[in-house]
Amino acid sequence: MLAKRCCNVSITAIKGFNDILPGEVEKWQHIEASARDVFSRYGFAEIRVPIMEKTELFARSIGDVTDIVEKEMYSFVDKGENRVTLRPEGTAGVIRALIENRLYAADPVSKLFYMGPMFRYERPQKGRYRQFHQIGAEITGIADPKVDAQILTMLRHLFDELGITEPSLEINSLGCPKCRPQYRETLQAFLRNRIASLCPDCTRRFDTNPLRVLDCKVERCKAATADAPAMLENLCPPCAGHFEAVQEFLQLAGTAYRINRRMVRGLDYYTRTTFELVTGLLGSQSAVAAGGRYDGLVADLGGPAIPGIGFAMGVERISLLLEAAGFSKPADLFIVALGDAAGKKAFQLMCRIQRLGFAVELDYDGKSMKSQMRRADKLACRYTLIVGETELATNRAPLKEMATGSQTEVPLVPESIVLQLQR
Ligand code: ATP
Ligand code: MG
Numbered sequence: 001m002l003a004k005r006c007c008n009v010s011i012t013a014i015k016g017f018n019d020i021l022p023g024e025v026e027k028w029q030h031i032e033a034s035a036r037d038v039f040s041r042y043g044f045a046e047i048r049v050p051i052m053e054k055t056e057l058f059a060r061s062i063g064d065v066t067d068i069v070e071k072e073m074y075s076f077v078d079k080g081e082n083r084v085t086l087r088p089e090g091t092a093g094v095i096r097a098l099i100e101n102r103l104y105a106a107d108p109v110s111k112l113f114y115m116g117p118m119f120r121y122e123r124p125q126k127g128r129y130r131q132f133h134q135i136g137a138e139i140t141g142i143a144d145p146k147v148d149a150q151i152l153t154m155l156r157h158l159f160d161e162l163g164i165t166e167p168s169l170e171i172n173s174l175g176c177p178k179c180r181p182q183y184r185e186t187l188q189a190f191l192r193n194r195i196a197s198l199c200p201d202c203t204r205r206f207d208t209n210p211l212r213v214l215d216c217k218v219e220r221c222k223a224a225t226a227d228a229p230a231m232l233e234n235l236c237p238p239c240a241g242h243f244e245a246v247q248e249f250l251q252l253a254g255t256a257y258r259i260n261r262r263m264v265r266g267l268d269y270y271t272r273t274t275f276e277l278v279t280g281l282l283g284s285q286s287a288v289a290a291g292g293r294y295d296g297l298v299a300d301l302g303g304p305a306i307p308g309i310g311f312a313m314g315v316e317r318i319s320l321l322l323e324a325a326g327f328s329k330p331a332d333l334f335i336v337a338l339g340d341a342a343g344k345k346a347f348q349l350m351c352r353i354q355r356l357g358f359a360v361e362l363d364y365d366g367k368s369m370k371s372q373m374r375r376a377d378k379l380a381c382r383y384t385l386i387v388g389e390t391e392l393a394t395n396r397a398p399l400k401e402m403a404t405g406s407q408t409e410v411p412l413v414p415e416s417i418v419l420q421l422q423r
Contacts, residue, residue: 001141016122016129016130016132017130023343026329027313030162030322031135031162032315032317033144034158038157038338039113044112044113045112046112046113046114047094047113049087050093052084052086053093053096055073056082056088057093057301058085058089060090060268060300061088061091061095062267063268064259065209066209066267066382068088069193071121072122074086074088075112087118089134090136091294093111093303094138094310094394095301095303098110098112098137098298099301099302100200100255104304105139108141109139109140110138110140110141111137112138113135115136118131118133119132120132125233126282126283127285127317127320129316132316133314133315134268134314135309135313135315136291136310136311136312136313140148140298141306142257143295143307145242145273145385148248149252150249150253151310151311152169152255152275153250153253154248154406155169155277155289156255156256162318162322163327165323166279166281167279167288167289167321168277168278169255169257169258169275169276169278170257170258170259170263171247171257171260171273172261172273173232173235173240173242173263173272173274174264174270174292175231175235176238176239176271177296178251179235179236181280183234184210186229186234187210187211188210190228191206191213194225197220199218202221211231211285214264214330215262215264215266217284228262230261231341232259233318243272243274246273263275263334265292269294271292274291274293275292275311276292277290277313278318281320281324288313288317289311289312289313290311290313291305291310292310292311293308293309294307294308294309294310295307329334330378330380331381332359332382332421333421334375334376334383335360335384336363336369336373336386337372337387337390338387341389343388345412346362346385346387349417353414356414356418358421359420363375380404380405381402382421383399383400383402383421384400385397386400389411392412395412396409396411397410398410408420
């Protein structure tokens with residue numbers, strides 16, 4: 001027998017987990033379709049990996065003393081006593097799949113992209129959620145700086161395609177295991193005298209992950225580290241050469257960028273080139289996309305020593321920018337019909353024109369002209385066609401372009417109407 005319900009309080013979604021409703025979803029589809037289109041021009045294939053992995057995969061790749069692993073992961077023990085985690089990011093799973101399926105054996109160069117939900121236990125606010133969505137791309141197998149420039153150019157290209165040109169591309173280098181330990185000491189020596197001015201998190205980071213102090217959003221930490229030495233001035237010659245070459249290829253590609261000496265990414269696996277696409281329109285949620293090179297990650301996760309580079313972008317934040325850019329996806333045509341015979345004609349025209357590839361609407365049970373016009377207004381279609389008795393008799397009807405108000409008379413023939421809609 002079913003347990004008796006004790007009350008009728010409705011059940012809501014979990015905090016920070018959102019429904020993506022019609023109206024919003026069209027923007028997501030547009031972002032996803034544009035990403036598929038642009039990525040395919042650069043030779044990327046889609047990969048779909050599980051949304052849950054063994055906890056140790058993220059601890060080992062992202063790093064034990066990062067915000068994600070320390071504070072933000074949805075980790076739990078399942079019924080079989082396995083320690084599992086809802087993925088907080090995409091790269092770790094993709095690289096695990098690359099190694100497990102030996103994708104590098106068939107082709108030493110892999111270009112993969114993914115899209116899907118990620119989970120981080122953060123304080124929800126505009127542009128920051130607990131379930132959020134990323135689209136990301138990874139290239140493994142090439143250490144050449146052309147690849148860094150190529151992936152950055154592809155990222156910029158996608159945003160241009162979406163009509164989002166405001167964000168700026170910032171780049172930096174985090175060096176490699178040869179030069180970073182030395183820099184870490186130089187930075188610690190600088191911070192030692194200023195430790196009293198740092199926030200509690202940064203006081204802790206001083207020992208565990210001093211580079212992250214440069215990334216702290218707290219004002220007094222920013223002030224205390226304003227003239228801190230930068231990794232960029234402490235790169236070993238091969239890393240410095242790589243960074244120079246990346247810039248040369250970015251210039252050849254015509255991809256605008258600026259150097260941000262203070263950028264440190266929140267994941268441990270980055271080496272050399274790191275980058276962010278930064279917007280001024282979303283308050284403190286300023287990064288819309290971010291990534292970097294990870295030449296040690298594949299080996300760290302038990303694979304061969306092959307280099308990699310990738311990025312991830314936040315779909316929710318891109319959608320907010322798309323909205324600010326005035327994105328809309330109206331249907332092509334609304335048919336207003338007056339009387340039963342016109343109603344049948346409108347229905348037939350709608351069915352035919354939909355098959356010809358256009359989005360058509362009508363008011364299924366619209367009685368009065370006024371209520372149909374109201375519906376046409378609400379749906380904000382590009383064109384409106386009005387069919388009444390006279391139009392049926394002459395087999396011609398007025399087609400109005402809503403944005404300009406201009407009107408043309410068209411034969412009531414699907415192909416003739418479509419010719420106008422294509423303009
Ligand atoms: P932030 O500094 O805003 O916390 P991050 O450095 O943690 O970002 P990454 O791990 O680099 O972000 O993830 C790449 C992108 O994913 C970000 O640039 C952002 O667009 C998006 N993103 C990250 N966390 C969230 C979140 N909690 N909600 C929505 N989008 C997110
Ligand atoms: Mg974060």
